Amino acid sequence: MRSNNLLVIANNFPNEDNSYVAGIFVKEQIKYLKNYFQTVYVISPVPYGMESLRKTTYRDYQYENVKVFFPKYFNVLFFYTRLRSIWVYFEIKAMLEVIEREGIDFDLIHAHFTWPSGAVAVKLKKYFNVPLIITEHTSNTFQRSIDKKDKMFINTWKMCDAIMRVRQKDIFLFEYIGITKNKVFHIPNGFNHSSFFLYDTFECRKRLNLPKNKKIILNVGNLYSEVKGHKYLIEAINIIVKNRKDILCVVVGSGKLESNLRGQIANLELEDHIKLVGSKPHGDISLWINACDVFVLPSLNEGNPTVMFECLGCGKPFIGTKVGGIPEVIVSNDYGLLVEPGNAQDLAEKIEIALNKNWDEGNILNYAKQYRWENITSQMVTIYDELCSRNSNLKSA
Structure with missing residues (x-):
């Protein structure tokens, strides 16, 4: 052509x-x-x-x-x-x-x-x-x-x-x-594999000034609509920290819901465990993904989120809700875990499982090639x- x-x-x-x-x-x-x-x-x-x-x-x-x-x-x-x-x-x-x-x-x-x-x-x-x-x-x-x-x-x-x-x-x-x-x-x-590929986790954390001794949960998405499910992610973190304090949830994105989410975080006294870091250039998102232990997208509705493929392209496990095209991609627990939408308890349990699991990065990367x-x-x-x-x-x- x-x-x-x-x-x-x-x-x-x-x-x-x-x-x-x-x-x-x-x-x-x-x-x-x-x-x-x-x-x-x-x-x-x-x-x-x-x-x-x-x-x-x-x-x-x-x-x-x-x-x-x-x-x-x-x-x-x-x-x-x-x-x-x-x-x-x-x-x-x-x-x-x-x-x-x-x-x-x-x-x-x-x-x-x-x-x-x-x-x-x-x-x-x-x-x-x-x-x-x-x-x-x-x-x-x-x-x-x-x-x-x-x-x-x-x-x-x-x-x-x-x-x-x-x-x-x-x-x-x-x-x-x-x-x-x-x-x-x-x-x-x-996803663009020349931008999204496996990179050293601790080197990325150093460049982003993120702690080396924490389990990092990452979410990337705009804060314009409740459909992205951020409030359920915050609720899930609140459940998890009752049993462990070694986690940090990083939310990349900005929008009109930011003040409400900050208020929810403050009311639950989660300031040490959840950080809203604002929007970041798309060229830097690969660094943030590589810096995390697990990626979470708790959306109530989705089509076919690009960030899911970018996550897999970096060899990271993806936790997503059973909506849209997500279950058609996360077809095995080898690549991530599926969660009921709007269910903070289920989300917390799946995040715990993911944080405790020894993921095969090579297997995830090989699976991602088709995308x-x-x-x-x-x-x-x-x-x-x-x-x-x-x-x-x-x-x-």
């Missing part, structure tokens, strides 16, 4: 220095996809005012054969649920201006998330007569769209050429709403090739 160009549409994409990391998994994926294309174009529309809200600045940038654009467009929250056609109209208008101004030519489109990126991409597919692939990442939003038989989601899926779903067990649900099964593919998330981005993207490119070949035949017929 080296002679072809790919257009990626994502309503969240990191800025040039990755100081804003939402959508970082798309950028990591593109690091490997770009090797299959002459040029990869990324268009990530940004509503006016969003830069102030996100406390970041978006400027177009380029690296190697990847060109990233952040066109601004008018939007209000009301359009998100009530007047979605107006939302699509303004996004399309902004994107077409970029495509025309930059002379962007592409052979296929890959949109991340059905709404709004997929809905916008359907219009571009019609306009440019190229294949469209949509990756659906969400958990709650996806299930809600299925349960309510949301016309916008269903029509978008029917009009695209292929759907990539990060969770395998959901594929049969597409059939339930009339989407033919042969256009739906299970493609999980992955390296180069392996995941090669599966994606096979689908791309088939769609482009089919589209070329239709045009020449």
Whole structure:
């Protein structure tokens, strides 16, 4: 596919220095996809005012054969649920201006998330007569769209050429709403093994000023929503410290819930055992993972969390809840442990088991190889090739 160009549409994409990391998994994926294309174009529309809200600045940038654009467009929250056609109209208008101004030519489109990126991409597919692939990442939003038989989601899926779903067990649900099964593919998330690999634990602790004589439990995730389950992690630590004092739980991330979580920690007098260290650059997350003894993600809902693959790529055991695609990856107690969501007692027990277990790092690393981005993207490119070949035949017929 080296002679072809790919257009990626994502309503969240990191800025040039990755100081804003939402959508970082798309950028990591593109690091490997770009090797299959002459040029990869990324268009990530940004509503006016969003830069102030996100406390970041978006400027177009380029690296190697990847060109990233952040066109601004008018939007209000009301359009998100009530007047979605107006939302699509303004996004399309902004994107077409970029495509025309930059002379962007592409052979296929890959949109991340059905709404709004997929809905916008359907219009571009019609306009440019190229294949469209949509990756659906969400958990709650996806299930809600299925349960309510949301016309916008269903029509978008029917009009695209292929759907990539990060969770395998959901594929049969597409059939339930009339989407033919042969256009739906299970493609999980992955990790960049050049960034996430096994490194000396104590060297990482030294660099991060973390204690050498503690068992370290790590959590990485934003503090914007209770769906990440941080309060249950704090409750679990409170249970554990009644029996042992040699643990330190480190939470990497920031958000509006930070003050509430600090209050919970203070009320339980856990300041010596739980540290909220704020957000860290994505390039440093590997250090934090390698510094820990066990990684914990107590989410109430998930799709296919990238940090799970990054954890395994560093040879660390992963404790996660039985939600989303997590049970499809943590298929053995050799790689981690599964917990009932919202159950602090179960979480505490599994953390204790993990801290006392002698984990085989080599076994975890070997298992993680299948989730390296180069392996995941090669599966994606096979689908791309088939769609482009089919589209070329239709045009020449």
